[in-house]
Amino acid sequence: MSDLIGQLIAKLVAALGEDTVLVGGDVTSRSAGWGLTEPNAAAAVVRPRTTDQVATTLRLCHEASQTVCVQGGMTGLVHGNVARAGEIALSLERMNKIEEIDELGRTMTVQAGVPLQTIQEKAYEVGLMFPLDLGARGSCQIGGNVATNAGGNRVIRYGMTRDLVLGLEAVLADGTVISSMFKMVKNNSGYDLKQLFIGSEGTLGIVTRVVLRLVRQPRSHNIALVSIASFDKVTGFLRAAQDRLGADLSAFEVMWDDFYWLVTSPPAKSLPPLPHGSPFYVLVEALGAHQEEDGERFERVLGACLEEELIEDAVLGRSRAERDKLWEIRDDVEQMGRMGPIFTYDIGLAIGDMEAYVAEVRGRIGQRWPDARIVVFGHLGDGNLHVVVGVGDGSREARRAVEAIVYGALESRGGTVSAEHGIGFEKRPYLKLTRSDAELALMRTLKQALDPRGILNPGRVLEPA
């Protein structure tokens, strides 16, 4: 550790107290990031309890031009939260208070370090729901969800995290506190500054507090797994579900046959509720306001789609246990491990381009690696597919070659290299495939304006200046 960092750490300890600044073994024993086994490489981990302490930390780091890595629940998939040697990590873990629940206004005011699941549960206790939901719910923190604009399974109905944030507070690189803790859906009073901090992955400021939008708890919950004979019919079924289930439609998760096979064959958690052999399977879910009527309508809609031959077969989740079982199929992504070394992607493109896109990727990968396995699944209604590729070779070179194909086929289609996971370090080399030079230059202009010394999460999203 350099003398300069040592002096800064001493200043941080003096300003914040010893228990707030971890060093040595207290740092190396912490998780370095999702799926990583190496020690945490940060020079120190600062764990502020208040916005003021975050501001003090950043002010001191800014004065010293010290780079800072922002850490939350450490569940990010693009390694934006992985500290590099010489960085000071700032963890929001002790800013974990729920400050207020406004039942009437349907808002919850929280500090950034509250785990997502805690928020979901607290909302539930007062008859409300916080609709953001993703696999990492138990560990991920709301500040990270906001910084990465997390998506998840119910975006089709409730939107991304961006749509669920009414107000927020963030600290800029120099320690300035920007507090825009509004509680209203409508607010056109000057620039909507919160948008800067949502989805910019901690590179423009550190989110410290958030006003979240809650919704009334749904009173009905209907779900089915259906099998479908062609991609055209998948989109026909989507259209029918949107028309006939209306705003209740809360999930429309597509699984290509090879994904379905993998998650319903031993040793997967589930047996196949519908036989193998169809090219597509869709998990369709509706959340409504009246259990009995909605259930009848849901069954009637599926019945009509069967008659119209949009779908081949359907199985309903009639109880909570049955519903959970159906979701378990979709969520059993661990089965991908059976493919050997894999590369996973989170791409976005227009629904109308998906079939040709998947065919092109399959074709080009199959040409180069005849034994390759490719499974595709995702949030069809949101234009978001997850593509998992195993070519029997986990090397960096193989990965680059696969990425050239997976991302290359997006370029001409106006797609995105990241629909929901973000850019971090992992996808930075590919950002230029789907964002123009002018867009990248404008991103750098913003970064320069808000963080002129480049201390906040440097190298994530954008190349360091």
Add this chain to the structure above:
Amino acid sequence: MSDLIGQLIAKLVAALGEDTVLVGGDVTSRSAGWGLTEPNAAAAVVRPRTTDQVATTLRLCHEASQTVCVQGGMTGLVHGNVARAGEIALSLERMNKIEEIDELGRTMTVQAGVPLQTIQEKAYEVGLMFPLDLGARGSCQIGGNVATNAGGNRVIRYGMTRDLVLGLEAVLADGTVISSMFKMVKNNSGYDLKQLFIGSEGTLGIVTRVVLRLVRQPRSHNIALVSIASFDKVTGFLRAAQDRLGADLSAFEVMWDDFYWLVTSPPAKSLPPLPHGSPFYVLVEALGAHQEEDGERFERVLGACLEEELIEDAVLGRSRAERDKLWEIRDDVEQMGRMGPIFTYDIGLAIGDMEAYVAEVRGRIGQRWPDARIVVFGHLGDGNLHVVVGVGDGSREARRAVEAIVYGALESRGGTVSAEHGIGFEKRPYLKLTRSDAELALMRTLKQALDPRGILNPGRVLEPA
């Protein structure tokens, strides 16, 4: 006109053609802005047909440090589009093409000058709906809707304009074209640049093209006017409507008794469908997926609310004509003219603070002007109220005094001086009441970074540098 402007106009004519650059009487005869009778004061009006022409215009103006006023349908209520002497106006009126409708992906790609109503109608023709709706629909242009993040009547269900924009293209002050014409709901590939241009009222860039999000056309439409005995019961009824109508709830428009009286007493367009005398009236609307079932549910929910004494009385709109009649009551804002000279406000605050806020404003205004009339109505579910005040005196001094009360009572409540109309010139003096010094400084940082010469809509939203 100065020589410098004359030279610049000559350059613009040379680059864009004579028919693209209006001067003299062709300028003065144009509308100066909503409700204004004076001539348009712009030195010239440039009417580009393409993004390239917008870019050329801005590049030349930037080189000359020439200020530019952006104009659309000229329906803005805060005079942000009113050209000042010496400004060159840039009107998007000839960029009025609908470029593409993607029925499956439910998107429409349009140029900025397309009127809102045209977009609504084109969507309708293909079985879809563009849900943004406001009184100025026939004249306002989508570029202006985006630049001001327009709201309207159905925000409670479909969100603000911001929520309906998937991608956009904008031209920066120096002529750089930023094209982020994505079509996906989910896209976390770097900073979400479109957010900069939505709601910043043309001060950070000029929106030239937009990818809009469409929704499936609802198949049911139910509406009722109800009378309610107390504000507590208004919020109880909102809660019940959210719970029992679920995601179908598309409007919840509250009218305080004095507003209702004004719009249902001669010479207003409407007779009172429910008798005068209740303290509150609410227009409640649901858009669903099944006409028969939804109608039954809607009536049953109202019936239950009557039994539970949440509402006193209700009248249903059973036909299209009846539904239109009910909306006509809410929309007959011209009746405000009967109050003599009036000042109108568009404020936002938490629902739980509304009753005390209105009481405070009434009390303080009544104390100073015992004969004052105050009517209140608005989009309760979105935290947005419109307050109209008549004190028998339309002078600037009276206005400032009323504003001090109306806006002053927001400050301690974390409210906003503009929920949906924006800031423009009109509300600039009050922006500081609900935005902190740090927030205003950050807004100026953004303005400086994107428009260093301050040529774009100067003086709107922020003080000129």
